[in-house]
Amino acid sequence: VTSTPPRRRGRPPRGQDEGRPGARERIVEAARKEFAERGYDKASIRGMAKRAGVDPALVHHYLGTKEQVFEIAIESAFAPLAGEPETIMAQGVADVGERLTRFIFGVWENPATREPLLAIVRSAVNNDIAAAVFRKLVVRQVIRKIAVEVGGPDPELRAELAAAQLVGTAMLRYVIKAEPLASADPEVLIRRLAPVVQHHLTGGAPRAS
């Protein structure tokens, strides 16, 4: 945690911060925290600037409008995972249901990725702009990458129905906290869900669970 310097007035100190390595990264990190804690509606550019210790104009300068900042913030939150759908699909469609289900549970069971994901879901449920950003990210980064490898008729619809099974499980487990699902062993859930995900993606009958 870095201390916040006194608020500067007037023109943003672009000359000073622009070239400094990490200024943009610091602002992106601050934006992520602001959105995670306050949600899209309540998050403010001013709040992000305060967290990063910069002038609000610098947030706009680096990242653009609030909508653009949101998009950059959530893309950065999931950047470490961006290659995963391709890696999973590259291993072929046999058992893709299990690999994909296991990957998604890994994301949800890890608080470091669950918290920003919950923040995005909360924002998307309450705000149409946040929903549009989330939709674009999910469809481009996950659904299309899966669909292109799955092939066959309606691959995008199939990928979305598989995603729906996993999204709904996450809603009931982590948000609504319905028992016994909320306390179930992740391995039990993976064993039950993998055949359904496989079924949606490849159209084969799931193994009995």
Place this chain on the structure above:
Amino acid sequence: VTSTPPRRRGRPPRGQDEGRPGARERIVEAARKEFAERGYDKASIRGMAKRAGVDPALVHHYLGTKEQVFEIAIESAFAPLAGEPETIMAQGVADVGERLTRFIFGVWENPATREPLLAIVRSAVNNDIAAAVFRKLVVRQVIRKIAVEVGGPDPELRAELAAAQLVGTAMLRYVIKAEPLASADPEVLIRRLAPVVQHHLTGGAPRAS
């Protein structure tokens, strides 16, 4: 739309309103609208009272705390559907997946039930008290009624995983609006989802879709 009478001060006019038929119903209806439009966090007893044209104390008198008002409001919104899960289950487990999926789509595709449901989902995602009320309603009114008829091992977990498929589809279709799912023909979706719901509930392999 009834006009709002001038705000009364001091003791609520219980003697006047208490016995009047429909006062409670009018307040429940006002509470439903207040929660639907403002969400749990922003909804206020004062706002409900204003909509119903009564003193705020009367809302507490009839319905209790904000949490209790929320529970009564959402139970009343879905009261017409309360008997459905039992009716569906009473017809036996063969094709229960299709009957249940068709019923859920009927609820979501009808704006009169979709809007209050979206309002509850929004509230539950943002507020732990609203989530607890929603959880209690879903588990008691839907999951347990289905589970008791399904039987076998882990019937409640199976019912929740079936619910998860439908909840996730609703999230992606109506909230996130991911295409092609958002514009897909409900009959196409029912045909694809019914075997999965059937599989979760009864453990049988879904028919190829």
